Amino acid sequence: MKKLLKLLLLFLFAIIIYQSFIFIKEYPGSADLVDYEINTETLPTELHPIVAEKVEILKEKTLEKKITILITDDYRSFEEQDKLYDKGRKTPGKVVTYMEGGESYHNFGLAVDFALQLENGNVIWDTEYDGNGNGQSDWFEVAEIAKELGFQWGGDWSGFKDYPHLQMDFGLTINDLQKGKRPKYPS
Template sequence: MNRRMIKLLLFLVAIGISTILIFRENETKPSKATGIKQDQNVPLPTELHPIVKERSDQLVQQAAKKGIVVLITDGFRSVDEQNTIYEQGRTTEGNIVSNAKGGESYHNYGLAIDFALETPSGNVIWDRQYDGNQNSKADWSEVVKMAKSLGFEWGGDWKDFKDYPHLQMDFGLTIADLQNGQRPDESSNVADTK
C-alpha cells in the first residue's frame, strides 16, 4: 500500500472511533427535553417506591388514631407532570410551587408525597395552625413529627425553598444519583417504625 492509502485508512479509522465515542457520550448526557440523563438499562419508576407507599399508609393510620385526617394529595409524578408544575408561576398562571424541573424532583422517582389535612366538614386545608383534634397542638406539626419518625424528610425544614406539604425519602441518594440510574433497593430500611 502506498502512503496515501495508509493515511486515508488511518483517517477513516479515526473518524469511526470518534463517531463511536461521541455516540456513547451522548447516551449519558441530559436530555434537553426532560433534564434526565438517559440510561437505557435503568427505567424510571412509574409509581411510589413500596417503602414510601407503606410509610405513607402508616402515616395516615397513625394520624387517624390521633383524630387527624391526612390526605395524600400527590405521590409519584411523571417528568411531564413535573415540568407542568414547574411552569406554574413562570410561563403559566398561578404561584410558583416548585423549583424542580422534570427529573429534578424526588416525586419523579417515586420517593416523595405531598399531604394536606381534611376537616370534619370535608374541606381540604393546608393550614399549619389548625388544631382539629383540639389537643392544643397544631395538627400539621403532629403529622410532620409522625412522618419524621417514619423516616420522611420534611420540605418545611429546607433553607431556601420551604415546601410545607412535601415529604420524601431519599435513601441516601441525591437527585444526581437518581438521574444517573441509581435506585434504592425495595427493601431499604429508612427508619424503624414507632
C-alpha cells in the same frame, strides 16, 4: 500509672468507635446503609413500595391523633413536574415548585405531598389549624410522625419551605437518581 491511663483511654476510644458504628448502622437516614441498584433503562412509574407502606402507616398514626390527612400528590412524571414548574412562570398561577422534571424526588417515586382533611371533607393547607384541640398544630404533628417513620419534611428545609412535602431519599441524591441509582425494592 501512665500505662494504665493509656490503656484506659484506648479502651474508651474503642468503645466510642464501636458505638459510632452501631449508631450509623441503626440510623435510617445513613448514606452508608443505601442498598441500591443501577437502572438506567427505566424510571419508576409509582411510589416505591417502602414509601407507600410508610404513607399508610402515617395515615393510621395520624388518625390515632384524630388528624385525617389526604395525600394530594405522590409519584409525578417528568412531564407533570414540568407543568407544575411552569406555573407562575409560563402559565398563570403561583409558583409551586422550583424543580423541573427529573429534579424532584416525586419523579422517582420517593415523595408525597399531604394536606389536612376536615370531617366535612374539605381539604386545607393551614399549618396553624388545631382540629384535634390539643393545643398543637395538626400540620406539625403530622410532620413529627412522618419524621419518626423516616421521612424528611420540606418544612425543615433552610431555603424554600415546602410544608406539604415528605420524602425518603434512602441516602440517594437527585444526581444519584439521575445517573440511574435506585433504592432496591424489598424482596
